[in-house]
Amino acid sequence: MVHNNEYQEAVRRVYYSDVAERYDDMVDDILYALKIAKEQNKKLDITIRNYFSIAFKNIVSKKRASWRLLNNEKQKNPEDSAIIDEKLSTIIREILDKSNLVLETIEKYMPEEEDLKNAEDRDNILVFVYKTKGDYLRYKAEVQTGDKHENTKEEAMEAYKKAIEYSKALLSTDPLRLGLSLNYSVFFYEIMEDADKACKIAKDAFELAVSELDQLNETHYKDSTLIMQLLRDNITLWTTRNDVKK
Numbered sequence: 541m542v543h544n545n546e547y548q549e550a551v552r553r554v555y556y557s558d559v560a561e562r563y564d565d566m567v568d569d570i571l572y573a574l575k576i577a578k579e580q581n582k583k584l585d586i587t588i589r590n591y592f593s594i595a596f597k598n599i600v601s602k603k604r605a606s607w608r609l610l611n612n613e614k615q616k617n618p619e620d621s622a623i624i625d626e627k628l629s630t631i632i633r634e635i636l637d638k639s640n641l642v643l644e645t646i647e648k649y650m651p652e653e654e655d656l657k658n659a660e661d662r663d664n665i666l667v668f669v670y671k672t673k674g675d676y677l678r679y680k681a682e683v684q685t686g687d688k689h690e691n692t693k694e695e696a697m698e699a700y701k702k703a704i705e706y707s708k709a710l711l712s713t714d715p716l717r718l719g720l721s722l723n724y725s726v727f728f729y730e731i732m733e734d735a736d737k738a739c740k741i742a743k744d745a746f747e748l749a750v751s752e753l754d755q756l757n758e759t760h761y762k763d764s765t766l767i768m769q770l771l772r773d774n775i776t777l778w779t780t781r782n783d784v785k786k
Contacts, residue, residue: 566595574649591640639676670703715763721745
């Protein structure tokens, strides 16, 4: 009982860090909760998975936005390249550090396939694990150059492929499966620079979900329809840009 209370208290700490939008604290709290969960052999439930995503996404998304803004400024103000490069190198290091922490945490605390043989939500967990790997490898590749960029790009591809394979067991309207398709298509558009493939992935996922809307769980309605809208927006944007280039 004491052990259980310790874990519940750790999860409550994560919750209040989220409420306060103190995401650096939230990362520390989630790492502690994962440590206790592993020690007590607790299942990686959806609550803790969602908290893990929220904590790191809020930190890394801001850094990625800063990286993009400064790259735009560099193009507009080439005379300030030295100053901007100095700031960019700091941001890149922070993105790589946080992404590596996510990947290390997955290796250390997330269950392996063989640990989930009889788990009811096996496919959900494995999609989450490999999707998260793919996402943070993508963020690394985004800011890397040369051989490091190429190697990380290949690692991201492998992780996404595994996630896609496991996602076939989920409903086409499941927000996790839709979110994976969204991110995988973005990977092809931004990292692989393959607009045709990106559009196909997004279009296939969107059309399949539309054809099976009657299976949409009420609990997931808001999340699923939001991701479907993002897929449709990307298809429109990418198709337009592709037509202009041609």
